[in-house]
Amino acid sequence: MKKNKKQIAKKLWSRALKVIPTGNMLLSKNPNRFLPGKWPTYYKKAKDCFIWGVDGKKYLDVSTMGFGTNILGYSNSKVDKTVHNFIDKGNMSTLNAPEEVYLAEKLIQLHPWFKMVRFARTGGEANSIAIRIARASSGKDGVAICGYHGWHDWYLSSNIQNKKNLDTHLIKRLQTDGVPQSLKNTVFPFQYNDFETLKKIVDKNKIGVIKMEVYRNIEPKNDFLKKIRKLADKKNIVLIFDECTSGFRKSYGGLHKIYNVKPDMAIFGKALGNGYAITAVLGKKEIMECVQNTFISSTFWTERIGSVAGLETLKIMEEIESWKLIDKIGKNIKKTWGEISQNTKVPIEISGLNALAQFKIISKNSNIFKTYITQEMLKKNILATDTIYVSIKHKDKILQKYYENLEKIFKIIAKYQYSKNVKSLLKTKESAMGLPRLN
Numbered sequence: 405m406k407k408n409k410k411q412i413a414k415k416l417w418s419r420a421l422k423v424i425p426t427g428n429m430l431l432s433k434n435p436n437r438f439l440p441g442k443w444p445t446y447y448k449k450a451k452d453c454f455i456w457g458v459d460g461k462k463y464l465d466v467s468t469m470g471f472g473t474n475i476l477g478y479s480n481s482k483v484d485k486t487v488h489n490f491i492d493k494g495n496m497s498t499l500n501a502p503e504e505v506y507l508a509e510k511l512i513q514l515h516p517w518f519k520m521v522r523f524a525r526t527g528g529e530a531n532s533i534a535i536r537i538a539r540a541s542s543g544k545d546g547v548a549i550c551g552y553h554g555w556h557d558w559y560l561s562s563n564i565q566n567k568k569n570l571d572t573h574l575i576k577r578l579q580t581d582g583v584p585q586s587l588k589n590t591v592f593p594f595q596y597n598d599f600e601t602l603k604k605i606v607d608k609n610k611i612g613v614i615k616m617e618v619y620r621n622i623e624p625k626n627d628f629l630k631k632i633r634k635l636a637d638k639k640n641i642v643l644i645f646d647e648c649t650s651g652f653r654k655s656y657g658g659l660h661k662i663y664n665v666k667p668d669m670a671i672f673g674k675a676l677g678n679g680y681a682i683t684a685v686l687g688k689k690e691i692m693e694c695v696q697n698t699f700i701s702s703t704f705w706t707e708r709i710g711s712v713a714g715l716e717t718l719k720i721m722e723e724i725e726s727w728k729l730i731d732k733i734g735k736n737i738k739k740t741w742g743e744i745s746q747n748t749k750v751p752i753e754i755s756g757l758n759a760l761a762q763f764k765i766i767s768k769n770s771n772i773f774k775t776y777i778t779q780e781m782l783k784k785n786i787l788a789t790d791t792i793y794v795s796i797k798h799k800d801k802i803l804q805k806y807y808e809n810l811e812k813i814f815k816i817i818a819k820y821q822y823s824k825n826v827k828s829l830l831k832t833k834e835s836a837m838g839l840p841r842l843n
């Protein structure tokens with residue numbers, strides 16, 4: 405029976421590739437990005453920081469926790485109960501859901517420099533909405549960007565001018581077939597902490613919008629964010645912070661609250677509904693009201709579950725101060741990584757927010773070692789890679805099993821650090837992290 409389940413899990417991905425181009429709907433959940441041919445890929449049930457695979461195994465998730473969607477753990481009973489109650493009352497009707505008003509008010513209360521909010525259901529959508537509104541407000545098409553902002557035409561068009569333009573902004577080699585060539589030279593990427601390049605972009609082009617992640621891997625240096633705010637003010641540019649990933653991981657709301665730099669608009673997603681689809685675009689009144697002069701509207705942006713889940717998630721986050729909890733857990737994870745690295749003499753580089761901690765083994769074989777970690781952890785029923793999206797359920801007691809195994813794996817890596825035979829560690833191909841073409 406058990407063997408049968410394992411086979412079903414394996415075959416499902418092959419079946420998927422026959423009926424779903426690229427196999428699934430989110431590149432980051434492609435099994436080849438973890439452990440080609442061996443990653444469990446499909447789940448039956450998820451609770452707290454555990455996942456039950458269709459292969460019949462129970463896994464501890466010390467990897468991406470639904471790609472950052474579940475700070476309060478999978479299937480949080482309070483959020484789920486509230487959502488169920490509202491499902492019983494009807495998720496959709498001809499009339500609007502009052503909860504969208506309450507959620508807008510709550511988000512503004514957390515960020516009083518914004519006065520209006522529009523909702524969507526995905527981060528990419530919210531980014532497109534923000535760009536349309538910001539362009540409408542500034543009257544200029546040019547956008548300077550830094551970071552990852554989704555799959556839409558406006559963002560991918562950065563790669564028309566140079567197909568490597570977005571390579572350093574999270575996903576490498578993003579292709580642009582189907583994106584109108586006429587969008588060439590409308591979006592200009594700049595590197596994080598490189599203010600001079602941004603300034604040149606702004607001086608040379610008609611830039612109406614700067615859109616950026618507040619922080620993903622490295623901290624702002626030399627007043628980077630403050631300088632950008634000043635530049636945007638001077639040049640009449642709408643400054644947007646995309647907080648889809650950074651939001652609620654270090655503060656109750658935007659990470660920009662910590663840095664005390666206020667953008668003109670901000671975008672939230674991922675963790676806002678603790679696994680239910682809800683994203684938000686917040687902005688100053690005069691900017692947001694430009695929606696009146698364009699058209700931004702969609703049926704399922706009005707469904708009730710999203711706002712209800714968002715409100716309940718924010719309520720729980722506030723009660724338990726979840727951003728402090730995950731920051732502390734993440735800090736401890738980083739500290740333990742450092743100790744394991746020292747004990748085993750395997751050098752690593754640690755980066756990211758505490759609640760979105762990352763490490764990289766310093767070696768030309770770092771990707772092989774990363775894949776090896778995933779391979780060996782899987783044998784112990786642990787989903788692990790080089791990144792942890794921390795949830796409040798990652799209690800120290802639970803993490804002990806992960807740490808013990810990591811130290812054992814690092815001891816073996818230490819032996820292979822300078823070995824020519826390093827590929828022999830892997831029973832599969834290397835993980836294809838960072839690359840879009842996987843099949």
Ligand SMILES: Cc1ncc(COP(=O)(O)O)c(C=O)c1O
Pocket residue numbers: 525526527528529531551552553554555617646647648649650673674
């Ligand atoms: C900063 C940022 N913006 C936008 C997105 C896109 O969000 P979604 O995948 O929900 O469309 C992501 C997703 O990883 C993100 O990290």
